[in-house]
Every structure is written in C-alpha cells, then in structure tokens.
Amino acid sequence: MQRNLIVTKDGSHSVSIPEWEVSYHSVHGAIRESLHVFIEAGLHYWLQQHATASRCVVFEMGFGTGLNALLTLLEAERLQRNIQYETVEAYPLEESMVQRLNYCDTLQQSFWKPVFESLHTCGWNKPELISPFFSFKKVNAFLTEYAASEPVNVIYYDAFAPNAQPELWTSAVFKQLLQMLAPDGILVTYCSKGDVRRAMLSAGFQVEKIPGPPGKREMIRASRQLNA
Structure with a gap:
C-alpha cells in the first residue's frame, strides 16, 4: 500500500493513500480538523461537563500519524488533567515518514517532537507514562x-471514510463501540453521512449533528440512548 506525505491548507502534513483515494486528514487543514472534531467537540466538551473528574479515558480508532494523540497530550499538559489514552492501529506508519511530520513545528511546540516520535516508537500493547498527566497505550x-x-x-472515531472502509461504519461496529463507552461517554467523528447516522441509531447511540470543521458542514457527536 503506497502512502504519500502531503501538505494540507493550514500547512500541516497528512498522508494520502492513492489506491483508496483517501487521506488521513482533511486537505483543508490536518491540525485544524483534529482540533475542531476531536479536541474541541470531544475532549473539551467532556472535560467541561466533568470538571471534577479525576481522569478521562480516551480511545482513538486509528492512531495514524499520531496527530490526535499529540494534541491530546498537549491539552493534558496545558489543562493539567489526567488522560489515559488508548488507540488501535493495524497498519503503522514507517519511521522515515514519522520523522518528516511537521506537527510540532507547525504548532510552535518543537520541544515535544522527541516525545511525539516516541509515541510511534514505543512498544505495542503495553501502557507507557508519557508525562505526569498522560498515559498512552497503542494496540497493533x-x-x-x-x-x-x-x-x-x-471515543475519537477517526476511521477512513465509508467509501474507503465501509466495514468500519456498520451497526455491528457501533454496537462494539457502545459497549466500550462509559454511561456518560461520548463519541465524536468527522463523518455525518445519513447511512452512518442510521447505523449509530440502530446500535443504540443518540446522535447530534454539530458544525463541522473547515470544508465540512456537519460532524457528529453521539452518546448513549437513554434505554441503551
């Protein structure tokens, strides 16, 4: 599977897969999209609703370039909130491509580049304490x-789009995710297609459409239905 490094509109990198005609992030801005969908609509929303919670458990579907994990780490440090981060990835990026990613420089956080790279190089299937506020585990x-x-x-649901991986947007998958979710948990994703919303509803999610990132009118934030 060929993967190419690309530059998105906010200057930050993403990775494209020509064979699937998809990229790991929005071409309108990788950092901009991740901040909007996963940090602001997901992490910040939950933390604001749970100001006294001792920690927040985050699961990301698709570690990918590690951008969502990096942004979550930076927020854990900035807010001094304890975050336990777990992610699953079947096809890790090559180390040579990871070293070229420009997220820390674009964010003017060059100090964190070795730490960011360590997210990719640390061992699989075991927790790592990355900082006093951020525990990290990735599963291959x-x-x-x-x-x-x-x-x-x-839950950061950041799978490739339904046209590329339709098997990851089914009612059966969302039932699995619902079983993972705490009673007060939420799921956020950039995709708001009608088929996806219907699959979520049939799995037991309550679905809310909210404004999307640049280039996308809507996104989804979902929680448990009252009777689920």
Whole structure:
C-alpha cells in the first residue's frame, strides 16, 4: 500500500493513500480538523461537563500519524488533567515518514517532537507514562480484535471514510463501540453521512449533528440512548 506525505491548507502534513483515494486528514487543514472534531467537540466538551473528574479515558480508532494523540497530550499538559489514552492501529506508519511530520513545528511546540516520535516508537500493547498527566497505550490490531481495558469516556472515531472502509461504519461496529463507552461517554467523528447516522441509531447511540470543521458542514457527536 503506497502512502504519500502531503501538505494540507493550514500547512500541516497528512498522508494520502492513492489506491483508496483517501487521506488521513482533511486537505483543508490536518491540525485544524483534529482540533475542531476531536479536541474541541470531544475532549473539551467532556472535560467541561466533568470538571471534577479525576481522569478521562480516551480511545482513538486509528492512531495514524499520531496527530490526535499529540494534541491530546498537549491539552493534558496545558489543562493539567489526567488522560489515559488508548488507540488501535493495524497498519503503522514507517519511521522515515514519522520523522518528516511537521506537527510540532507547525504548532510552535518543537520541544515535544522527541516525545511525539516516541509515541510511534514505543512498544505495542503495553501502557507507557508519557508525562505526569498522560498515559498512552497503542494496540497493533484491527478494531474488531480490540477490547478496552476499562470504560471509555471519549471515543475519537477517526476511521477512513465509508467509501474507503465501509466495514468500519456498520451497526455491528457501533454496537462494539457502545459497549466500550462509559454511561456518560461520548463519541465524536468527522463523518455525518445519513447511512452512518442510521447505523449509530440502530446500535443504540443518540446522535447530534454539530458544525463541522473547515470544508465540512456537519460532524457528529453521539452518546448513549437513554434505554441503551
């Protein structure tokens, strides 16, 4: 599978897969999209609703370039909130490509570049304490093979688009995610297609459409239905 480094409109990198005609992030801005969809609509939203929570458990579907994990680490440090981060990835990026990613420089956080690279190079399937506020575990597996170690507060659902990987947007997959979710948990994703919303609803999610990032009118934030 060929993967190419590309520059998105906010100057930050993403990775494209020509064979699938997809990229890991929005071409309108990788950092901009991740901040909007996963940090602001997901992490910040949950933390604001749970100001006294001792920690937040985050699960990311698709570690990819590590951008969402980096941004979450930076927020854990800035807010001094404890975050336990778990992610699953079946096809890790090559080390040579990881070293070229420009996220820390674009964010003017060059100090964190070795730490960012360590997210990619650290061992699989075991927790790592990256900072006093950020625990990290990545699992080399497909989503269907993954079992959460404990209930999840925030799910970053960042799978490739349904046209590329339709098997990851089914009611069965969302039922698995719902079982992972804590009673007060939420799921956020950039995709708001009608088929995706219907799959979420049939799995037991309550679905809310909210404004999307640049280049996308809407996104989804979902939680448990009252009777689920």
